[in-house]
Amino acid sequence: MSVLMDVKDLVLSYPKGPRFGPMSFEIREGEAFALVGESGAGKTTVAFALTNVLRFKRGKRINGKINRHCSYKEISYVPQDPAAALDPLFTIGSQIRELGCSEVAIRDVLEKVRLPLENISLQSYPHELSGGMLQRLLIAMALVRKPKLLIADEPTSSLDVIHQAEIMKLFRAVHAEGIAILFITHHLPLAMALCSRMAVLFEGKIVETGTPQMIFQTPQHEFTKRLLAAVPMLEVA
Amino acid sequence: MKHGFLFWCATLFLGGLILSACFADRIAPYDPNLENRTQALHPPTLLHFWDEKGRFHKRPFIYPTQGVFEANMTRSYDAIHKKKCFLRRGTRALLGVQSPARLYLLGTDSRGRDIFSRILYGARVSLSIGIFGAFVAVAFGFFVGALAGYFGGWLDHLLMRVAEFFIMIPALYLLLALRSALPPTLDSFQVYLLIVLILSAIGWGGVARVIRGMVLSLREREFVQAAQVLGRKTPEILMRHILPHTFGYLAVIVSISIPSYIFGESFLSVLGLGIQEPAISWGNLLMESLSYSVVRFHPWVLYPGLAIFLTALCFNIVGDHLKASQVSEDKTGEIPS
Amino acid sequence: MSRRNLFFHRFLMALPLLFLLPLLTFWLMHLVPGNYFDSLRMNPQISQATVAQYEKLYHLNEPVLVQYGYWLKQLCKLDFGYSFAYKQPVLDILLSRLANTVLLTGVSFAWAWILAVFLGLLAARYPRSFLNGLLEWIAYGALSVPNFFLCLLLLYLAAAWGGLPLGGMRSVAYESFSGGEKAVDILRHLVIPSFVLGIGIFAFLFRLMRAQAREIFEKDFILYLRIWHIPGPKILFKHVARNAINPLVTLLGMQLPALVSGAALVEIFTGWPGLGSVMLQAVRAQDLFLVLGNMVMVSCLLVVGNLLSDILLLIVDPRIRSGKGGPS
Numbered sequence: 057m058s059v060l061m062d063v064k065d066l067v068l069s070y071p072k073g074p075r076f077g078p079m080s081f082e083i084r085e086g087e088a089f090a091l092v093g094e095s096g097a098g099k100t101t102v103a104f105a106l107t108n109v110l111r112f113k114r115g116k117r118i119n120g121k122i123n124r125h126c127s128y129k130e131i132s133y134v135p136q137d138p139a140a141a142l143d144p145l146f147t148i149g150s151q152i153r154e155l156g157c158s159e160v161a162i163r164d165v166l167e168k169v170r171l172p173l174e175n176i177s178l179q180s181y182p183h184e185l186s187g188g189m190l191q192r193l194l195i196a197m198a199l200v201r202k203p204k205l206l207i208a209d210e211p212t213s214s215l216d217v218i219h220q221a222e223i224m225k226l227f228r229a230v231h232a233e234g235i236a237i238l239f240i241t242h243h244l245p246l247a248m249a250l251c252s253r254m255a256v257l258f259e260g261k262i263v264e265t266g267t268p269q270m271i272f273q274t275p276q277h278e279f280t281k282r283l284l285a286a287v288p289m290l291e292v293a
Numbered sequence: 294m295k296h297g298f299l300f301w302c303a304t305l306f307l308g309g310l311i312l313s314a315c316f317a318d319r320i321a322p323y324d325p326n327l328e329n330r331t332q333a334l335h336p337p338t339l340l341h342f343w344d345e346k347g348r349f350h351k352r353p354f355i356y357p358t359q360g361v362f363e364a365n366m367t368r369s370y371d372a373i374h375k376k377k378c379f380l381r382r383g384t385r386a387l388l389g390v391q392s393p394a395r396l397y398l399l400g401t402d403s404r405g406r407d408i409f410s411r412i413l414y415g416a417r418v419s420l421s422i423g424i425f426g427a428f429v430a431v432a433f434g435f436f437v438g439a440l441a442g443y444f445g446g447w448l449d450h451l452l453m454r455v456a457e458f459f460i461m462i463p464a465l466y467l468l469l470a471l472r473s474a475l476p477p478t479l480d481s482f483q484v485y486l487l488i489v490l491i492l493s494a495i496g497w498g499g500v501a502r503v504i505r506g507m508v509l510s511l512r513e514r515e516f517v518q519a520a521q522v523l524g525r526k527t528p529e530i531l532m533r534h535i536l537p538h539t540f541g542y543l544a545v546i547v548s549i550s551i552p553s554y555i556f557g558e559s560f561l562s563v564l565g566l567g568i569q570e571p572a573i574s575w576g577n578l579l580m581e582s583l584s585y586s587v588v589r590f591h592p593w594v595l596y597p598g599l600a601i602f603l604t605a606l607c608f609n610i611v612g613d614h615l616k617a618s619q620v621s622e623d624k625t626g627e628i629p630s
Numbered sequence: 631m632s633r634r635n636l637f638f639h640r641f642l643m644a645l646p647l648l649f650l651l652p653l654l655t656f657w658l659m660h661l662v663p664g665n666y667f668d669s670l671r672m673n674p675q676i677s678q679a680t681v682a683q684y685e686k687l688y689h690l691n692e693p694v695l696v697q698y699g700y701w702l703k704q705l706c707k708l709d710f711g712y713s714f715a716y717k718q719p720v721l722d723i724l725l726s727r728l729a730n731t732v733l734l735t736g737v738s739f740a741w742a743w744i745l746a747v748f749l750g751l752l753a754a755r756y757p758r759s760f761l762n763g764l765l766e767w768i769a770y771g772a773l774s775v776p777n778f779f780l781c782l783l784l785l786y787l788a789a790a791w792g793g794l795p796l797g798g799m800r801s802v803a804y805e806s807f808s809g810g811e812k813a814v815d816i817l818r819h820l821v822i823p824s825f826v827l828g829i830g831i832f833a834f835l836f837r838l839m840r841a842q843a844r845e846i847f848e849k850d851f852i853l854y855l856r857i858w859h860i861p862g863p864k865i866l867f868k869h870v871a872r873n874a875i876n877p878l879v880t881l882l883g884m885q886l887p888a889l890v891s892g893a894a895l896v897e898i899f900t901g902w903p904g905l906g907s908v909m910l911q912a913v914r915a916q917d918l919f920l921v922l923g924n925m926v927m928v929s930c931l932l933v934v935g936n937l938l939s940d941i942l943l944l945i946v947d948p949r950i951r952s953g954k955g956g957p958s
Contacts, residue, residue, distance in 0.1 A: 473916065
């Protein structure tokens with residue numbers, strides 16, 4: 057399996073703030089890789105670095121190497137907070153069309169994410185959609201360009217349990233199509249349910265990598281042990 | 294140029310201006326009402342260090358002048374190079390010049406009065422109207438806004454409707470209408486007061502609205518509730534607990550609105566509806582400049598306008614700086630731009 | 631600040647102006663001891679009989695509120711009274727002036743807005759550029775110079791260098807111009823007044839727009855647009871622009887009184903024949919009906935302006951349309 061992206065000794069620093077890293081990991085084609093850690097551990101920043109938009113955030117700097125074996129256009133991102141992710145003044149239709157794909161492709165992908173086009177139309181505005189619908193819309197927008205890698209940034213943190221389950225189903229379907237997923241979350245069970253490899257992030261450093269089984273059975277780091285202990289029930293897929 | 298540097302320059306200028314206005318008696322070279330018709334519309338006198346033969350003198354000097362009537366009915370002044378009049382300690386003020394030359398730093402007006410001295414004396418009126426007007430408006434706006442925000446309910450509603458009404462009034466029209474309502478024969482002091490009142494009447498509404506918003510949010514803070522529980526009286530709560538938190542905003546607003554009041558006064562005065570002769574304000578100094586034929590050949594009558602401009606510029610710079618430092622200090626506060 | 635989400639909020643707020651402003655003016659003008667007719671009485675060209683007749687017609691010997699009532703009644707019949715200074719019915723004078731004021735205000739507003747939005751965006755995007763520094767200083771200068779002084783300066787410069795007329799709205803030879811030449815003539819006269827009026831608006835709007843744009847830059851969705859590879863200029867001029875303009879439109883209603891006042895000042899000092907310059911003359915002549923009628927016209931302008939700005943806000947912000955509240 058070829059490597060889509062590998063990261064060596066990545067260090068992310070803010071002007072007045074935390075430094076994340078150094079961290080190293082790689083993401084292989086078609087795999088579901090999870091980055092698990094607490095909020096504020098720098099996960100979103102890593103995502104921004106991987107998509108090359110960190111330069112637009114003032115003062116953030118990157119050291120270390122990111123080797124991409126695919127183009128940036130083949131990497132997609134699903135933001136964490138769906139409510140703030142879209143321009144509030146434009147219809148969702150116009151925003152999805154900005155991505156430059158054909159109407160057919162748009163319709164296909166909207167069906168795939170099961171966005172109920174009977175209830176909402178493309179003429180509606182972001183504030184008229186519920187959180188769950190927005191999340192699905194965002195996933196659709198990430199998929200419409202047929203990416204090779206989908207970075208999902210805490211996609212379930214703003215959803216209730218039922219919607220969470222639906223979104224996870226969606227991700228499994230996406231994975232089944234051969235799209236690699238970088239699943240960023242603080243929710244260990246979800247990561248373990250979806251992904252075949254994981255890395256645990258603690259205070260900006262990767263403290264553990266491996267398959268879910270390895271981590272479940274032989275956790276190396278204190279933090280991982282605490283994470284595991286905090287979860288009442290675990291089912292490893 | 295760094296922001297801070299500009300701020301200090303502006304503050305220095307304003308400080309100097311205020312001091313000069315206060316001490317105009319000592320600084321102005323001439324009595325502002327002293328007319329000298331033989332030297333009407335005299336250009337600003339140049340200080341020389343080198344004379345026409347190329348010799349250098351340590352003490353600067355001025356050539357006395359001779360008035361000449363030109364064909365187009367204007368006057369110009371030729372320098373008499375034979376005589377040199379040196380600067381010296383003035384009889385009246387700090388600086389003076391040997392007779393028969395005159396030290397007209399900014400020239401004279403059509404009645405031969407020294408413009409520089411008049412600007413200094415005019416500063417007293419214009420600056421004070423600006424500062425007092427802004428203070429009265431902001432103070433009144435603060436009280437109305439604080440009452441409205443603190444008590445809420447129908448009082449809030451009523452006061453805010455009134456404030457909004459006043460905001461909606463187009464300032465100039467009200468200014469003219471109000472001014473016309475007043476008898477033309479008022480003494481200068483009364484006119485002065487009236488102008489302050491009129492300008493404040495127009496300006497307080499905006500302040501009231503913003504203060505009301507701030508007080509509304511401050512009301513819910515613990516220290517206010519604690520004071521209430523302890524049985525403190527309302528005026529005390531307002532003054533001791535709420536007012537300090539609004540200081541930043543109030544300082545910014547005062548600084549930024551002073552130029553508007555100065556403009557309002559000069560607008561009225563230049564039209565003859567404000568401060569009248571023989572009182573001096575920057576506005577009525579500019580009445581000289583309303584005639585193109587005067588300005589064309591004697592552009593120095595425009596200097597009072599420059600004074601207004603520089604003063605307003607400095608107040609704006611100070612206000613902006615205060616606003617910028619305020620926002621960075623208190624991120625939870627709201628400063629409407 | 632709490633924000634009201636009523637439809638047409640500004641418009642409703644402005645409506646009372648229509649009645650209260652003239653009333654306020656009416657009351658103010660009656661504070662002057664004696665009335666206008668005293669000076670008329672002293673004018674030998676007008677007979678006492680005429681004066682008495684007018685006094686009776688306008689009920690000037692009765693208490694203020696009664697007079698106001700009569701005036702209102704006439705107003706409802708669209709009779710604004712008669713101007714003694716101009717010897718014409720007030721309405722005729724005002725209508726022609728109204729058009730001129732609207733022209734001046736409209737043109738100034740238009741160019742100031744367009745420039746301010748465009749340059750504000752650019753200045754926000756390139757804060758350390760020469761352009762930003764220059765515009766910053768221009769804005770400071772424009773806010774600090776007294777409007778009337780700038781008018782005078784520009785007029786004198788125009789006189790010295792030629793090229794632009796010295797005030798007024800039409801050249802002396804206007805009537806002999808062809809249609810196209812007439813338009814050009816008015817435009818040439820419009821340059822200085824519109825510049826002075828517009829530069830103040832521009833300065834204020836530019837800083838506001840720049841500040842708003844900077845705030846929008848920090849928003850999440852702008853960053854995500856980058857991830858989706860939307861090109862930079864499109865982000866700036868489509869998304870940032872639309873979002874940043876919202877608060878400006880909200881503020882439009884609040885800017886109107888200042889705009890109207892500013893227009894009046896510019897009219898007075900450049901001789902542009904609009905509602906402002908006639909106000910000054912009316913006040914100087916103590917021409918009661920002209921002053922009152924003028925106030926009514928100005929109030930109408932403000933009310934209509936507020937209505938337009940409310941409509942504009944509805945168009946511009948879909949969140950208000952569905953009642954979900956205004957911009958954050």
